[in-house]
Amino acid sequence: MGDVSARLPYRQDRPARPAPARPPRGRWHDAHAYAALDLGTNNCRLLIARPQGPGFAVVDAFSRIVRLGEGLAASGRLSDAAVERTIAALRVCADKLKRRNVTLARSVATEACRRAVNGPAFIERVHEETGIRLDIISAEEEARLAVLGCHALIEPGGGPALVFDIGGGSTELVLVDTEGPAPRVIDWHSAPWGVVSLTESAGGGEDAEGRAKSYAAMRALVADSMAAFAARLPRGVARPRLLGTSGTVTTLGSVHLGLSHYDRSAVDGLIAPASAMRDISRSLAEKSIAERAKVACIGNERADLVVAGCAILETIMDLWPAERLGIADRGIREGILRSLMGTPKP
Known part of the structure; x- marks a missing residue:
C-alpha cells in the first residue's frame, strides 16, 4: 500500500457539501x-x-x-x-x-x-x-479502498491520522501519513470482529447486569484482537486525528445530531467530540433491544447490532485517543469508483 492520491479538497468542521449537480444538458449522456x-x-x-x-x-x-x-x-x-x-x-x-x-x-x-x-x-x-x-x-485491499474513498475527510493537521472501517465481519484500521502531497499508508490492521460476528459471539444480556457483562466482554475481545496493532502505533502524537467510515459511526453521528431520520448531507463530513460518541455508545449499551429500536436512526434493523459497533468504536478510541471523531458516509464504493476513473492506487 502506497500513496493515496487526493481527489477532493480537505474540509474542516462542516457537513459535506450537497451531491454535485448534473452536468450541463447534452454532456450527461456522453x-x-x-x-x-x-x-x-x-x-x-x-x-x-x-x-x-x-x-x-x-x-x-x-x-x-x-x-x-x-x-x-x-x-x-x-x-x-x-x-x-x-x-x-x-x-x-x-x-x-x-x-x-x-x-x-x-x-x-x-x-x-x-x-x-x-x-x-x-x-x-x-x-x-x-x-x-x-x-x-483481501483485508488489505479492503482497507486500501476504504482509505481511497474517504481520506479527503481527514482533518488537516500534522502527524499521522487513523482511519477505520467497522464492517459486519471485520474492522479495518489504517494509519495514514498526511504530510506529503498525498496521504500515505504507514501501517494497517484487520481485526476479525465486526458488528455481526461480535454480536453473535458475545452479544446478549436480558437485564442491565447481563448487558453490562456482554458489553465488557465485547470490549475485551476487540481490544485483544487489536493489541498487536496498538503496540505499533506511535506515541506522543500532539493531536491525534481519527476518521471512521461505517454504519456504526454514521448512525451514532445521527443520534448525536438528534436527527429524526438519516440525512447523509448532515452526517458525511461531520466532526463530533469523541466524548459525545462515548456517551452515546454507553447509553445504547445500557438499553434493551426494544429501547434501542425506538431511537431515531437506529430502528429495528440496527437495534441488535449497534452495541457491537459501539464496543468496537470505544476500543478504537482507547488506542488512538483523539479528541474528535470525523465521520464519513463514504468508503469502499467511492474508492472503487476513483480507481476505475483513474485515481492512482495507494
Missing part, C-alpha cells in the same frame, strides 16, 4: 457510467456515477441490509436464508447496472465470503443468476 458494488457481511451497496470535474456525480445508488454473514461465526457457512436475501438484493443491483448502461464496474465481496467455506460456491451462483462477477478481496 459521459461513461461507472459502478461500484460492495457486498459486506451485513450490507449490499451499489453506487453508479459519471466523472465530473475532479470527482464524480452519482446517478444511482442502492443499499440494503442483507446480513449475509448471519450465523457464519457458528457454522462457518453462509446460510441458505442469507444467500437468498443477498441474491434478491443483487438482482436489483443487476437491473440498475443494465438500465444505467454501465460501461465499467467492479463488484467486491469482503469478510463473510473470505471466511465462509461455501463462499466460492456462492460467488459462482451469483454470477449464474445475476450476471454479477464478485471479486473476494
